[in-house]
Amino acid sequence: MASTLAEKIIAAHVGRDVKPGEIVVTDVDVTALQDGTGPLALQQLKELDLVRAQNPAKTVLFIDHAAPSPRKELSNAHISLREFAASTGAVLSEINEGVCHQRLVESFASPGDILIGADSHTCTSGALAAFATGMGSTDVGIGIATGKTWLKVPETLRVEITGEFKPGVYAKDLILHLIRMIGADGATYMALEFGGPGADAMTMSERFTLANMAVEAGAKTGLFASDETTHAFLDEQDRGESYRELTADAGAEYARTIEIDASLLEPTVSAPHTVDNTMKATDAVGVKVQQVFIGTCTNGRIEDLRIAADILRGHKRNPETRLIVTPASRSVYLKAAREGLLEVFVEAGALVTGPGCGACVGVHGGILGDGEVCLATQNRNFQGRMGNVEGLIYLGSPATAAATAIAGHIVDPRVEFLA
Amino acid sequence: MILKGKAWKFGDSISTDHIAPGRYFHLRTDLPELAKHVLEDANPEFASKMQPGDFVVAGRNFGLGSSREHAPRIIKIAGVNAVLAQSFARIFFRNSINVGLPVLEIDTSGIEEGDELEVDLEAGTVRNVTRDKTLAFEPLPPVMVKILGDGGLVEHFKKYGDFHLET
Numbered sequence: 001m002a003s004t005l006a007e008k009i010i011a012a013h014v015g016r017d018v019k020p021g022e023i024v025v026t027d028v029d030v031t032a033l034q035d036g037t038g039p040l041a042l043q044q045l046k047e048l049d050l051v052r053a054q055n056p057a058k059t060v061l062f063i064d065h066a067a068p069s070p071r072k073e074l075s076n077a078h079i080s081l082r083e084f085a086a087s088t089g090a091v092l093s094e095i096n097e098g099v100c101h102q103r104l105v106e107s108f109a110s111p112g113d114i115l116i117g118a119d120s121h122t123c124t125s126g127a128l129a130a131f132a133t134g135m136g137s138t139d140v141g142i143g144i145a146t147g148k149t150w151l152k153v154p155e156t157l158r159v160e161i162t163g164e165f166k167p168g169v170y171a172k173d174l175i176l177h178l179i180r181m182i183g184a185d186g187a188t189y190m191a192l193e194f195g196g197p198g199a200d201a202m203t204m205s206e207r208f209t210l211a212n213m214a215v216e217a218g219a220k221t222g223l224f225a226s227d228e229t230t231h232a233f234l235d236e237q238d239r240g241e242s243y244r245e246l247t248a249d250a251g252a253e254y255a256r257t258i259e260i261d262a263s264l265l266e267p268t269v270s271a272p273h274t275v276d277n278t279m280k281a282t283d284a285v286g287v288k289v290q291q292v293f294i295g296t297c298t299n300g301r302i303e304d305l306r307i308a309a310d311i312l313r314g315h316k317r318n319p320e321t322r323l324i325v326t327p328a329s330r331s332v333y334l335k336a337a338r339e340g341l342l343e344v345f346v347e348a349g350a351l352v353t354g355p356g357c358g359a360c361v362g363v364h365g366g367i368l369g370d371g372e373v374c375l376a377t378q379n380r381n382f383q384g385r386m387g388n389v390e391g392l393i394y395l396g397s398p399a400t401a402a403a404t405a406i407a408g409h410i411v412d413p414r415v416e417f418l419a
Numbered sequence: 420m421i422l423k424g425k426a427w428k429f430g431d432s433i434s435t436d437h438i439a440p441g442r443y444f445h446l447r448t449d450l451p452e453l454a455k456h457v458l459e460d461a462n463p464e465f466a467s468k469m470q471p472g473d474f475v476v477a478g479r480n481f482g483l484g485s486s487r488e489h490a491p492r493i494i495k496i497a498g499v500n501a502v503l504a505q506s507f508a509r510i511f512f513r514n515s516i517n518v519g520l521p522v523l524e525i526d527t528s529g530i531e532e533g534d535e536l537e538v539d540l541e542a543g544t545v546r547n548v549t550r551d552k553t554l555a556f557e558p559l560p561p562v563m564v565k566i567l568g569d570g571g572l573v574e575h576f577k578k579y580g581d582f583h584l585e586t
Contacts (some may be wrong), residue, residue, distance in 0.1 A: 023562045025582045039448050040488060044573055066444060073445035120486040120510055136488030136514035139570050150562065150584050184432060185480040189509050211566075218483070218508060274432050362441030382434040382484055384460040387442045 002251035002335040004156040006191035007222040009131040009246070013114055020155040020255070029113040030130075031055075031144045033137070034100050037118035039077045040091065041141030042084050054147030056089035060100070060108055066124060067095035067356040070364040090144070098329030098355035101125070101297035104132075106331055110242035111226040112152075116143050119286030121297050121379065123194035123214045126183040127207035128233075129226035129246040131191075133214060148202045154191045154220050155255035157182075158248075161198030168414035171206035171324025172299055172377065172397035173268040174260060175213045180268075180278040181258065188218030190255060193248060198262045199224060204233040205303035205363070208246070212298045213379050214374070216275040267412050269375070272397040273383040281400055291374040292317070292405040293355075293386075294398055297361045299377035302327075302335045304398040309344040311402035317349040324359060324366050347406070362387030375404045422500040422521075422538050424472035428532040431463050431478035435511065437461040438470050438482070438490040447489050454493040470497030474538070476530050478504065482511025488556075491515040501538055503545065503556070516563045519571035525556035 001017045011018045013026040031053075033041050038061055045051050045086040053059040061081045078095075085092035093103050100117065101124035109115050109125035115132040116122065118140040125132035135149070143149045159178060165171075179186070192214045194207070202210075207224050214222025224230075225247040234243045267281035294300070294308050305327060317323045325345045327333040333355055336342050345352050353359075359366030360378040368374055369393030376386070381393035394410060403413035437460045439453060456477070458465045464507040475481075475494060481504035482490060491514045494502060501521035505528075515522040523538070525545055530536070535548040546553045559567065562584050569575040575583070 023560075023584060025584060036444060036447060037487060040492075047573055048576055050576075071445045073448060077448050118486055119490075120484065122486075134486040134510055136486055136510060138488060138517045139513065142572065142576060146581070148582060150582055152560070152562075184483060185506060185508070188480070188506070201486060215510075218480070220509060361444070362436075363444045367442070380434075380436075380484060382436040384436045384440050384442070385434075389440070389460045 002249035032117035041137035050145040059090035062100035102328035160196040266331035300328030308402040429477040434484040483508035523556040
């Protein structure tokens with residue numbers, strides 16, 4: 001039977017062909033919790049008297065949402081994660097290590113895996129051809145203790161990408177454009193599968209940006225086939241041995257196929273308060289911005305920081321616009337330091353923070369004031385997202401963010417700085 | 420069993436940030452306290468004025484966004500009988516079933532704020548007493564009927580010691 005990537009990965013786990021709509025109970029390869037969802041998961045395991053990890057080396061507890069802890073309640077929540085790791089042998093990712101999804105692709109997720117994480121952006125690892133999906137605390141807690149979960153085999157929406165990005169246009173612009181096309185619920189319960197020559201030509205960093213935001217269209221995961229680009233990425237992480245080639249079969253059945261010509265795209269932003277409320281950056285020019293935030297699991301990788309630094313080099317931020325730069329992980333942070341990027345940001349007037357999720361989720365470090373506007377490279381602009389229901393969030397690429405920080409209002413990065 | 424209560428109306432795209440705002444992140448280990456802020460960013464009066472047994476009635480894609488299971492938990496702790504919406508986001512829907520909160524997909528366009536509703540979970544119907552109208556909701560998939568019937572996923576596991584779901 002010709003299978004999509006999602007069907008193929010699930011079928012390999014249950015030992016038979018599967019079709020969309022079927023319910024399966026399957027082994028899981030990697031399980032992940034973070035400090036916002038972990039304590040509740042562990043509480044459920046205590047209630048079930050199941051305080052254990054079936055596969056401790058592939059059970060990872062991330063302290064990233066409130067890192068370092070801004071409050072004693074959160075410090076105590078962190079203690080519960082550290083104690084569980086110590087007693088079960090599960091892996092603890094401490095406050096210095098970074099955002100769970102970046103850490104998962106660097107060190108834990110491999111092609112063909114089923115990965116469940118108690119964080120909606122777990123779909124990021126789908127870019128490595130892993131069936132990676134976000135679930136709640138109880139589902140993931142039980143996955144940790146038993147090594148199993150249940151899944152409905154999803155239908156697949158294929159996104160066929162042709163063409164190459166024009167200068168100043170990036171993967172972020174493509175995914176915002178796609179979410180506009182299909183809507184914030186356009187892929188609910190489905191797997192997204194990105195393919196075509198445009199997808200094959202993308203770097204891993206670009207693929208992670210697309211897969212990361214699959215959930216913003218309601219999707220369960222966002223998959224790419226694995227190829228030499230995947231293999232090279234895993235080699236760089238000293239995990240080349242975990243590579244295997246996985247592609248969708250010719251003739252696989254898709255619920256829907258959407259074609260996108262990357263060469264026709266323009267810099268795109270999402271306006272408040274939903275991700276599918278997008279417009280061309282040129283149509284948002286002039287919106288005054290009090291804060292620019294460059295970072296997160298969507299766009300906080302070294303490639304993103306290089307793009308931002310190339311625009312900011314030799315410039316200063318607008319005096320009325322704060323700039324926060326947050327590398328996604330320790331590894332990204334270290335690379336940025338060695339390449340001199342942190343110096344560029346500091347010279348430009350940025351605050352460079354340690355890796356973490358705090359500003360994006362409104363927990364700490366970048367909470368907006370009443371009526372303030374932020375242009376962020378993150379994945380969500382929901383009302384209240386950055387800690388204040390009166391804040392206004394626009395989403396854009398690292399290039400749009402960097403150019404906006406200099407101008408003090410939203411700009412099309414092509415016009416202002418790349419011409 | 421017939422659930423009775425009043426409708427609290429919400430719009431489309433109510434996210435988990437509306438339901439359990441990130442600024443109360445530190446209350447996630449104190450759910451009764453977090454429940455005092457439930458849906459605060461969509462309707463600041465809801466938590467203080469709703470009565471146990473009332474219904475949350477919303478538009479499309481209710482519960483989109485983060486995987487925080489705290490969202491359906493605090494809706495339940497606040498005493499909401501069920502959430503009725505045109506459609507739900509996937510993770511919220513699954514979490515609701517796992518924590519034993521009924522989530523019903525139904526045409527909510529004819530329900531207004533304050534309408535008296537009667538929900539019959541077994542019959543699959545919602546009666547709008549105020550407007551004397553009865554509508555059927557989309558039946559839950561069997562796997563979810565099973566988990567919800569057991570009282571949530573933790574109770575399911577207490578009962579069977581494993582997943583007991585395959586169709």
